Structures are given as structure tokens and as C-alpha cells.
Amino acid sequence: xxxxxxxxxxxxxxxxxxxxxxxxxxxxxxxxxxxxxxxxxxxxxxxxxxxxxxxxxxxxxxxxxxxxxxxxxxxxxxxxxxxxxxxxxxxxxxxxxxxxxxxxxxxxxxxxxxxxxxxxxxxxxxxxxxxxxxxxxxxxxxxxxxxxxxxxxxxxxxxxxxxxxxxxxxxxxxxxxxxxxxxxxxxxxxxxxxxxxxxxxxxxxxxxxxxxxxxxxxxxxxxxxxxxxxxxxxxxxxxxxxxxxxxxxxxxxxxxxxxxxxxxxxxxxxxxxxxxxxxxxxxxxxxxxxxxxxxxxxxxxx
Numbered sequence: 001x002x003x004x005x006x007x008x009x010x011x012x013x014x015x016x017x018x019x020x021x022x023x024x025x026x027x028x029x030x031x032x033x034x035x036x037x038x039x040x041x042x043x044x045x046x047x048x049x050x051x052x053x054x055x056x057x058x059x060x061x062x063x064x065x066x067x068x069x070x071x072x073x074x075x076x077x078x079x080x081x082x083x084x085x086x087x088x089x090x091x092x093x094x095x096x097x098x099x100x101x102x103x104x105x106x107x108x109x110x111x112x113x114x115x116x117x118x119x120x121x122x123x124x125x126x127x128x129x130x131x132x133x134x135x136x137x138x139x140x141x142x143x144x145x146x147x148x149x150x151x152x153x154x155x156x157x158x159x160x161x162x163x164x165x166x167x168x169x170x171x172x173x174x175x176x177x178x179x180x181x182x183x184x185x186x187x188x189x190x191x192x193x194x195x196x197x198x199x200x201x202x203x204x205x206x207x208x209x210x211x212x213x214x215x216x217x218x219x220x221x222x223x224x225x226x227x228x229x230x231x232x233x234x235x236x237x238x239x240x241x242x243x244x245x246x247x248x249x250x251x252x253x254x255x256x257x258x259x260x261x262x263x264x265x266x267x268x269x270x271x272x273x274x275x276x277x278x279x280x281x282x283x284x285x286x287x288x289x290x291x292x293x294x295x296x297x298x299x300x301x302x
Contacts, residue, residue: 012051013156013230014125015058034136036064036129037112037190041102042120046076048232053084055123061130065089067109068120069102077120099238100201107198116187121232124184125149128228132187135222143192144221147185147228154234162231167212167221173262175209175250183208184229192218205238206249213257 038056042049056066067090068081081091090109096102103117114132118124128147135145148164162182165171171179186208196214199207215221247270254263 011156012054012123013152013158014150014227015055016126030063033063034114034133035112036061036114036116036187037107037110038064038066039103039106039110039115039117040066040068040120041071041099041106041117042068042073042077043071043099044073044075044077045120046073046080048121049077050080050084051123052118052120053080053087055125055128056118057087058126059124059129061133064129065110065112067106068092069096069106070094071096071098071102097201098204100199100203100207103207104198104201107193110190113190114187115190115193118184118229119231121237122184122230124229125227127226128185131224131226131228135224139222142222143189143219144215145187145224146181146221147187147224147226149182149185149227149229149231151182151231151233154232156232159233161227164223164225166223167216167219169216172209172212172216173259176262176266180209181212182229182231184231185227186212187228188215203249203252205245206253209250210253210256213253 040049040052045052053066056064066088068088070077070081070091070093072093072095078093081088081093085091090106092105092109096105106117107115114136131147132145136142144167146164146167148162150161151159153159162180162185164185165179165181167181171181192215195218196211198211200210201207203210247266251263251266254260254266
């Protein structure tokens with residue numbers, strides 16, 4: 001008998017204070033019901049990954065396989081994974097080439113018909129799997145479910161709600177207006193993933209956005225305003241640490257899918273920002289000694 005893992009030591013955002021559903025002894029593979037394959041890429045997310053795992057276990061749906069791809073964590077992550085090992089079908093622990101590589105590596109081991117990945121500092125909300133199944137049941141031709149969700153702080157304070165939007169070109173082109181699909185609330189069919197070819201391992205920030213473009217060329221998605229996932233946003237989250245990569249990756253994706261007008265606007269905006277930065281540095285140069293500027297690495301050395 002496998003001992004059930006303890007509940008989280010703190011209330012989990014979106015979940016009631018009542019005791020969570022009991023965790024099944026083993027995940028089953030009932031051919032009469034869709035199998036969810038959830039890939040969790042992780043690296044040094046010890047404070048959060050237990051919440052990620054519990055949000056899957058608490059769904060009350062036992063036809064699930066959890067696939068964790070750990071890039072070589074040196075914090076508490078391995079200890080947490082060992083504690084939950086009986087519920088993790090595949091655990092890959094080895095160096096990788098980044099999150100996109102880890103995601104593709106995980107899905108190569110997936111055998112489910114419904115796929116998703118969940119970052120190891122994020123988690124699902126109650127009823128997410130049942131809402132996804134209801135969407136697919138309502139439209140058997142559907143291949144991609146897009147739900148709504150919340151963005152929260154590291155200590156689980158509400159920051160904003162992200163409504164579900166159709167996975168269309170019009171929606172995707174509105175990304176610079178802060179209009180986006182919440183990756184933590186997206187699920188898709190295994191066949192759609194295979195046709196799309198996985199995520200682009202050359203992208204480290206907008207790999208999901210690039211994937212949505214390829215999905216949108218094949219289907220528009222089934223939209224539900226049910227809240228499916230929660231995304232943590234905090235000072236050291238990757239989207240902030242690597243924020244400077246956003247414009248270049250966005251330009252790459254615009255060019256890839258023939259979005260010439262937004263690409264031109266993006267390039268013009270970046271040129272204006274670069275020009276404005278140059279003017280500020282010139283003004284600073286007139287006010288401060290050149291030697292100090294070079295020491296601060298604001299001017300190149302001769």
C-alpha cells in the first residue's frame with residue numbers, strides 16, 4: 001500500500017480548506033477514459049513543485065501520467081520528487097539545453113491522448129481536468145482546450161485574471177497589447193502535438209506563443225471561461241529574468257508566420273527605444289567624466 005502524500009503545509013490558492021480528495025494508490029490506465037499526460041519541466045523549484053504535483057493529484061481523476069523532467073536541481077527539488085515518486089510515472093533527471101528541450105524530452109515519453117505541460121512553480125485549479133473532458137465531450141472534433149486562469153504572487157496573492165480567448169491569428173497578434181493565452185490553462189490532443197512538431201528549442205521565453213501559432217493553423221481551440229490554472233509571477237520568475245529576450249523572440253515568430261505589419265511596428269519601436277537610449281547616454285556623457293562612464297561600462301573602452 002502506497003502511503004498518500006501529506007497535504008500542502010499551506011493553503012493552496014483556489015482550493016478550499018476542506019480535506020482534498022484521497023489520492024489513488026496507483027494511477028490507472030483505463031482505455032475507456034482519456035489518459036492525461038502532464039509534463040513538468042523543472043530546475044531548482046523546491047519551494048513550489050509540491051504544489052504543482054498536488055494540484056494534479058487532487059483533481060480526482062486517476063487516469064493521469066505525470067512526467068517530470070529535472071534539469072539537475074541542487075535545491076530541495078530532488079527530495080520532493082523522491083517523496084512523490086510513486087505517483088510520477090516518468091522521472092528524468094539530467095542536464096538539458098533549457099526548458100524547451102525539457103518539454104520535448106518529456107512529451108517523447110508521453111502515452112496519453114490529452115497533453116499539457118505545467119511549469120513547476122504553477123498549478124492547476126480545482127476541476128480543471130473535468131472541465132477539459134467536458135469540452136472535448138461537447139465537441140469530439142476539438143483538439144485544443146483554452147481555459148481562463150489567474151496570475152498570483154509567490155505567496156499566492158491574486159494579481160489578475162486572464163480570460164480565455166480563441167486561439168486565432170487575431171488573438172495572437174494582440175500579444176503586445178497584453179492579450180495572451182494562459183499556457184497553464186491549455187490542453188491539447190496528442191495528434192495535434194505531433195502535427196505541430198513540439199516546441200521550438202531555439203526559444204526560451206515564447207515557446208508556448210510559437211506553439212499556439214502552429215496550433216492555430218490547424219484549429220481555433222475550444223474556449224471555456226472555467227479557471228483551469230494559476231501562474232505565479234514574482235521577482236525571479238523566468239519571464240522577468242529573461243525579459244530582454246522578449247522582443248527578439250517575438251520578432252522571430254512574427255517573421256516566421258508572415259506577420260509583416262506587427263513586425264515592422266516592433267522594429268520601429270525598438271529603433272526608437274535604442275535612439276532614445278543613445279540620447280540619454282550622450283546627455284550623461286556631457287555631465288559625467290568619461291573615465292567614470294567607462295568604469296560603469298556605459299561607454300566602450302578605447
